[in-house]
Amino acid sequence: MAGKDIYYVPHGSKWPLVGSLALFTTFIGGGMLLNSAPGAKYVLLLGAAAIVYMFAGWFAEVIAESIGGKYSKQVDTSFRMGMGWFIFSEVMFFAAFFGALYYARVFSIPWLGGEGNGGINGTHEFLWSSFQASWPMNVMPDPSKFTQYSDVIPAWGVPAVNTAILLTSGLTVTFAHWALKNAERAKLSFWLFATVALGFIFVFLQAEEYAHAMGDLNLTLNSGIYGSTFYMLTGFHGFHVTMGAVMLLIILLRCLKGHFSNKDHFAFEAVAWYWHFVDVVWLGLFIFVYWV
Amino acid sequence: MSTLAHEHDHAPSGLKRWLCSTNHKDIGTLYLIFALTMFFVGGAMAMVIRAELFEPGLQYVDPQFYNSMVTVHALVMIFGAVMPAGVGLANWMIPLMIGAPDMALPRMNNMSFWILPFGFALLLSTLFMDGGAPAGGWTMYPPLVLQTGDAFPFLIFAVHFLGISSIMGAINIIATVFNMRAPGMTLMKMPLFVWTWVITSFLLIASLPVLAGAVTMLLTDKYFGTSFFDAAGGGDPVMFQHIFWFFGHPEVYILALPAFGIISQVIPAFARKPLFGYASMVYATASIALLSFVVWAHHMFTVGMPLKGELFFMYATMLIAVPTGVKVFNWMATMWRGAMTFETPMLFAIAFVILFTIGGFSGVMLGMTPVDFQYHDTYFVVAHFHYVLLTGAVFALMSAVYYWLPKWTGYMYDEKLGKIHFWLSAISSNVLFFPQHFLGLAGMPRRIPDYNIQFADFNMISSIGGFAYGLSQLLFVYIVIKCALGGKKAKDRVWEGAKGLEWYVPSPAPHHTFETPPKLTKEMLEH
Numbered sequence: 051m052a053g054k055d056i057y058y059v060p061h062g063s064k065w066p067l068v069g070s071l072a073l074f075t076t077f078i079g080g081g082m083l084l085n086s087a088p089g090a091k092y093v094l095l096l097g098a099a100a101i102v103y104m105f106a107g108w109f110a111e112v113i114a115e116s117i118g119g120k121y122s123k124q125v126d127t128s129f130r131m132g133m134g135w136f137i138f139s140e141v142m143f144f145a146a147f148f149g150a151l152y153y154a155r156v157f158s159i160p161w162l163g164g165e166g167n168g169g170i171n172g173t174h175e176f177l178w179s180s181f182q183a184s185w186p187m188n189v190m191p192d193p194s195k196f197t198q199y200s201d202v203i204p205a206w207g208v209p210a211v212n213t214a215i216l217l218t219s220g221l222t223v224t225f226a227h228w229a230l231k232n233a234e235r236a237k238l239s240f241w242l243f244a245t246v247a248l249g250f251i252f253v254f255l256q257a258e259e260y261a262h263a264m265g266d267l268n269l270t271l272n273s274g275i276y277g278s279t280f281y282m283l284t285g286f287h288g289f290h291v292t293m294g295a296v297m298l299l300i301i302l303l304r305c306l307k308g309h310f311s312n313k314d315h316f317a318f319e320a321v322a323w324y325w326h327f328v329d330v331v332w333l334g335l336f337i338f339v340y341w342v
Numbered sequence: 343m344s345t346l347a348h349e350h351d352h353a354p355s356g357l358k359r360w361l362c363s364t365n366h367k368d369i370g371t372l373y374l375i376f377a378l379t380m381f382f383v384g385g386a387m388a389m390v391i392r393a394e395l396f397e398p399g400l401q402y403v404d405p406q407f408y409n410s411m412v413t414v415h416a417l418v419m420i421f422g423a424v425m426p427a428g429v430g431l432a433n434w435m436i437p438l439m440i441g442a443p444d445m446a447l448p449r450m451n452n453m454s455f456w457i458l459p460f461g462f463a464l465l466l467s468t469l470f471m472d473g474g475a476p477a478g479g480w481t482m483y484p485p486l487v488l489q490t491g492d493a494f495p496f497l498i499f500a501v502h503f504l505g506i507s508s509i510m511g512a513i514n515i516i517a518t519v520f521n522m523r524a525p526g527m528t529l530m531k532m533p534l535f536v537w538t539w540v541i542t543s544f545l546l547i548a549s550l551p552v553l554a555g556a557v558t559m560l561l562t563d564k565y566f567g568t569s570f571f572d573a574a575g576g577g578d579p580v581m582f583q584h585i586f587w588f589f590g591h592p593e594v595y596i597l598a599l600p601a602f603g604i605i606s607q608v609i610p611a612f613a614r615k616p617l618f619g620y621a622s623m624v625y626a627t628a629s630i631a632l633l634s635f636v637v638w639a640h641h642m643f644t645v646g647m648p649l650k651g652e653l654f655f656m657y658a659t660m661l662i663a664v665p666t667g668v669k670v671f672n673w674m675a676t677m678w679r680g681a682m683t684f685e686t687p688m689l690f691a692i693a694f695v696i697l698f699t700i701g702g703f704s705g706v707m708l709g710m711t712p713v714d715f716q717y718h719d720t721y722f723v724v725a726h727f728h729y730v731l732l733t734g735a736v737f738a739l740m741s742a743v744y745y746w747l748p749k750w751t752g753y754m755y756d757e758k759l760g761k762i763h764f765w766l767s768a769i770s771s772n773v774l775f776f777p778q779h780f781l782g783l784a785g786m787p788r789r790i791p792d793y794n795i796q797f798a799d800f801n802m803i804s805s806i807g808g809f810a811y812g813l814s815q816l817l818f819v820y821i822v823i824k825c826a827l828g829g830k831k832a833k834d835r836v837w838e839g840a841k842g843l844e845w846y847v848p849s850p851a852p853h854h855t856f857e858t859p860p861k862l863t864k865e866m867l868e869h
Contacts, residue, residue, distance in 0.1 A: 067456050129447075278569055
């Protein structure tokens with residue numbers, strides 16, 4: 051690593067522009083798809099492929115520069131700050147959906163049932179006077195517009211198992227980190243492999259649970275505010291776990307290639323931070339979506 | 343006077359310099375040019391609005407298109423003009439002010455910029471779509487916004503896209519300030535412009551993801567059957583307003599705090615006195631930022647909230663007047679008994695202090711729940727936020743451009759024309775917006791293309807002010823281009839009373855400034 055007496059500024063790169071174009075194409079494809087425009091899915095696929103190409107190319111360049119010893123301690127710190135604040139922004143994204151869940155449970159459903167503000171503004175009395183507040187709310191204020199469900203996923207089944215899986219994976223990734231710091235290659239690969247495996251098992255169980263909820267319980271996105279918050283929260287979380295597991299897999303491959311030294315392995319740590327973040331979000335989900 | 347010069351200075355040539363840049367100055371320039379372009383795009387829409395309102399009755403455009411103009415004007419001005427202009431200034435100046443070679447993450451910096459033209463291509467393309475551009479107001483309230491035609495997904499994705507750009511820009515600024523300061527540049531020695539941008543960046547990272555979440559819920563409500571904002575399914579349209587304004591109120595300070603930073607640089611320079619109450623300025627900025635997260639519902643007093651909520655949000659809002667007052671009094675104390683001169687940047691800065699304060703006072707009026715029931719959704723609100731955003735934020739940005747333009751180009755701008763631009767802008771913007779206070783108090787609603795005959799005179803005056811303001815800005819473009827092409831050579835310390843590291847760098851600032859950490863002397867660290 052270069053010292054702190056000389057500043058490092060990376061040379062120009064096409065990847066930022068490629069990334070902007072890739073996202074642009076993806077958004078156009080998505081917009082076309084929602085408007086049922088012909089050819090939309092090809093545009094969307096092209097955009098998604100371009101995003102993958104951008105990530106692969108950009109990271110390849112950064113990895114080559116990192117292994118080439120171009121980065122200073124200061125660059126390392128910039129990367130750390132960047133990752134930390136990125137995770138904070140993700141926390142705030144989830145906060146919006148948790149906020150919606152709390153708002154529905156604490157305010158809008160009781161009000162629709164005639165309590166508090168709902169008793170004053172007349173929504174209950176004039177629109178849906180037979181509606182009774184409950185959670186999970188499986189009779190909507192206007193049942194004709196929504197899919198009625200027979201039951202919800204109980205906390206102490208698959209979700210509890212999934213909690214154990216994610217918490218365990220948080221431990222295994224820490225074991226892998228300790229092994230990396232002690233330069234114990236075999237242990238590192240073992241624990242990291244275990245983490246990746248646990249991550250994908252979680253995603254698999256979550257997919258099974260979705261199939262059960264949609265197929266057997268008739269619980270869908272269209273099942274009122276319960277279905278909306280349930281699927282959007284668990285869905286975005288599941289997407290993040292999938293991304294995290296793919297990132298861990300790439301880190302595993304990089305470990306096998308010997309990219310990391312016991313002192314210098316920020317990419318490993320960044321992915322580990324991310325993994326702990328999806329873990330903590332899951333605890334919030336388990337408690338507030340499934341349990342209480 | 344010592345300068346921190348640089349021997350080998352070469353910029354890459356051709357298109358690649360701009361497309362693949364990792365240089366904070368080039369990217370800053372791109373941001374500023376983009377922001378100015380969008381200022382005219384949004385401005386053209388404002389001209390359509392003022393032309394339609396010149397006389398009562400429907401003249402030029404149909405009401406749907408009028409509402410599109412109101413909606414897209416706001417989105418363009420907020421996300422395309424004021425925010426990118428602020429980020430452009432941050433890009434150009436923060437590394438120079440703290441002794442850094444560049445931004446901490448130069449490639450991400452380039453992506454933050456290049457998203458903007460594509461994001462606005464997405465947004466502005468909706469003007470040509472079936473059902474027209476979004477017309478439900480920039481606040482995108484459901485259920486109205488869900489009636490948008492083909493434009494709807496493009497509106498949502500444009501908001502996501504621009505949000506990604508701003509979050510990346512904010513992460514970059516935080517990492518730059520916390521990691522790239524030259525030795526000796528401690529936090530409490532940083533120029534106030536840098537401080538305001540760090541705090542703004544925090545607001546961006548905390549609030550924009552919440553907006554992304556809110557518009558995602560709109561998207562799934564329209565296309566995937568969710569009922570976040572549908573009371574028939576147990577949701578609540580008012581919930582959107584809560585989530586939106588949780589973003590929206592910090593957003594107001596995202597636009598205003600960098601302006602405070604600029605004014606805190608410019609006034610000491612032309613008053614030839616150190617900034618009064620530096621530490622209190624830092625703490626006031628931080629307090630405003632924190633308070634901005636607990637006042638959001640003052641935008642929705644009339645929507646039907648429990649009384650306790652109305653009272654809480656009213657008192658919390660009143661609290662913001664305290665740190666804001668600290669700032670205004672500090673600026674006045676800085677000028678007190680100073681050896682003042684009135685070059686263009688100072689004129690804009692003084693106008694800012696006066697006119698922003700007027701906007702602040704009308705804000706206090708709007709923040710009082712009982713009277714807000716009278717003012718809500720009237721032209722009084724329009725007058726209020728244009729005082730804080732146009733004669734506030736935009737005047738500060740103009741001040742900043744005149745203040746630093748000689749440092750960027752190496753030439754002095756035409757002072758006489760600058761002063762003419764100032765007076766034209768200051769007079770016309772007051773002719774434009776001051777009568778709107780009266781219109782609002784008399785009951786003229788916003789976002790309506792036609793009005794009662796009793797509002798005719800004030801609207802005509804307002805429109806004349808609007809056209810005059812719009813035309814005056816062409817003079818600004820001329821002044822900037824003229825300055826970029828040549829003129830009187832600028833000194834390294836362009837303004838005699840200016841303090842800060844950027845004035846120890848040659849004018850124009852070389853392509854690469856600090857390759858090694860500069861050795862800072864005591865005088866370089868003065869405010």
